[in-house]
Amino acid sequence: MTTGLRSRLDERQVEGQDAQMFPTLAPESMSRVGRFGIAVSFDDDQPLFTAGAEAAGLYLIMTGRVRITQREGFGGLSLIVEHGPGEFAAGVGQLSGGIALIDGRAIGPVTAVLLPPERLRALMVAEAALGEVILRALILRRASLIETGDGGPVLIGPARAPGMTRLAGFLTRNDYPYRVLDAQNDPAAATLLAQYAPASEALSLVICHDGSVLRNPTERGLAQAIGMLGAPEPGRIYDVAIVGAGPAWRATAVHAASEGLSVIVLDARAFGGQADASARIENDSGRPTGTSGQALVTPSPRHRKSARIWPSLREFHLYTVHQQRRPWS
Incomplete structure (x- = not known):
């Protein structure tokens, strides 16, 4: 049973993406996921995650049902979906330990397998095909939230x-x-x-x-x-620091991470830098008709869905840089 998010998406889009956005894993796939997780249980109406708070990771539902709702800003809640056995409750932010944008509560007793971020990433390396199914669903869920405006301020x-x-x-x-x-x-x-x-x-x-x-x-x-800003890990030393997340940061960061280096990317506003705000860019090779700045700096779906490439991005975090003076002038 689903309302809210699904009812607010274009009908044709829902029909084409429903199975990918909310897949049900076969028993054999559930067993493979279970090797990476931790068995947990919840009582009736107990929260699995709360909007605005850090989520523990991805929950694969084994028995029972979980209600997923979003907050409407004036104290109301609306139903997005109910997950049953074989389905998983998570968003793309759980790959890096981000906050939850929606609420998840148990409907009656629930047993589940919890995959914290580091174990979820390990699953995507070891089980590439299964990891691609999960990652595609997480990306589509975030895209749908952005399209409808659900889950945010x-x-x-x-x-x-x-x-x-x-x-x-x-x-x-x-x-x-x-x-x-x-x-x-x-x-x-x-x-x-x-x-x-x-x-x-x-x-x-x-x-x-x-x-x-x-x-x-x-x-x-x-x-x-709203929990967008993380904080550097105390005592953590990175191999590479990239200051300025313009179009060149992605190639630099992915190449460094593919060589086993830990990378941190810093920008004052957002990934993409100034190019992201450009209405049109016409001097990029390979795009003779031009493209928008956002399309240029956004990773391609194939790149984001690649279970082999994604783990190399696990060290990337965005922190705000405030320059009080110009030390290099």
Whole structure:
């Protein structure tokens, strides 16, 4: 039984991608996944993961059912899907220990196999075909959340306000789902905006996963509030540091990681750098008709789905770099 996400996608798209987005593994495949996981159990209504909090990893459901819901910004919940035996509950962020964008709760007693991020990546190396099925599903789920705006923060304010444009652009460039409520057309949004803003102030509000409200946040403040920013591991020394995540970072990082080096990529705003914000780029060899900046810097589906290449990306994290002065000028 599914509503919410599936009902809001184009019908033809759902028919073509449903089995790939929510696959059911055969018993033999479940056994192969189980070799990499940890047996866990949950009581009725116990959470497996909570939106806005770090998720433990991927859960392969063995018995029972799990309800997946998304928060709507004003305290409501809507059903996305119910997972049963042979299905797995996770998002693409669980490959690197990211936060959950949705909620998962047990419907009655549930037994499952938990694959923490490092074991999930090990599965994708050892079981390439099975890993590709899982990775494809995780990517499609994130793409669907971005398309519908489910699972992310809610931006409230005048649709054309500079603050709204700035925050929406930041989330879009980081492939993070969000929704926009125009206070000029939505009574509930207008009421909330009136509580936080003087009539003369063009204020942009952000409602986060936990219900907290941010007033005109900076990009960094928003990223911290919704768990986008990680922190370097204490004492960790990387072999290669790439400063500036423009078009060249991907080739450099993948090549270094393929040689067994640990890599960290740093940028002040988003992967893709300034090129990602370009409406059109016409001087890239191999694209005589030009392409958008976002299409240029986004990894191809084949690259992202490659179970052989993906583990080499496991060390990549995005941290904000603030330059207070120009030390090299």
